[in-house]
Amino acid sequence: MTNIRHLIIGNGYLGSRLCNKLAAGNAWYSHRSLATATGQEKAALIIDVNTPETWEALSTIRGEAELVAYMLIPPSRIDVAVLPQFLDRLDRLPLKRRILASSTVVYGQAERVVDADSEVIIDSKRAHRQHDIEQAWMQADHACVVRLAGIYGPGRVIGLQTVRDKQVINGAAEAWLNLIHVDDAATLLLAIAELPVAADYELGCDGVPIKRRDYYGMLAELLQQPAPGFASGPSAQNRGRCCTNELTVARTGWLPRHTDIRQVLTDILAGTT
Secondary structure (H helix, E strand, O other), X not given: OOOOEEEEEOOOHHHHHHHHOXXXXXXXXXXXXXXXXXXXXXXXXXXXXXXXXXXXXXXXXXXXXXXXXXXOOOHHHOOOOOHHHHHHHHOOOOXXXXXXXXXXXXXXXXXXXXXXXXXXXXXXXXXXXXXXXXXXXXXXXXXXXEEEOEXXXXXXXXXXXXXXXXXXXXXXXXXXXXXXXXXXXXXXXXXXXXXXXXXXXXXXXXXOOEEHHXXXXXXXXXXXXXXXXXXXXXXXXXXXXXXXXXXXXXXXXXXXOOOXXXXXXXXXXXXXX
């Protein structure tokens, strides 16, 4: 990495992996309370994006050059009414770039192939909320949005407990499941941070979409469980969005490392990653 400094707003599953990839003393980590800052107290800033009284903590990093801010807070925990005020306060910092981790949900559920520049289709409450947050984020200069597919990795295997409990899977067996390993998501964010000029929107996925039937069948096999049933039969017509990362790879130079889903799941379940 260059001499860029980093402000990570939201140090959860993705944020903690991003933190681990940064040199000590090169980043600040935003937490809602010290209780969640174990092991990182020296670098922790206690900031709640929904509580203006906490925003003064940002003054700690005033004057730093080449600062990149990442918003990694789940949308359900963001007060959309307060967000513009927080972003105004954030923009007082000397930002090189600010990056929002968003979701591919804004592309809708229509059956189609989507890339970073595909038109959004807002067809659910979740997509509407996510899109509102994106729009607020993009009001300032140096802002970009990274729409991430389903994040998984050590400690977070999609569908793990459902298969173990032999539950029926909601949705269609033939629908696409788009994924990205948490480490690949983190390296994509860092790659965009380094770019001289970044596109407004990028899409992060492993580039290997898998049918839900195949994914859950493979997971069941690895867990030595029976293949699960689906609430919607295999003949369901709408297979949903199928994400491609080709445009993002071309623009950023980033390449995901975790593309063999079977091997990755095998390693995670064996505790080797």
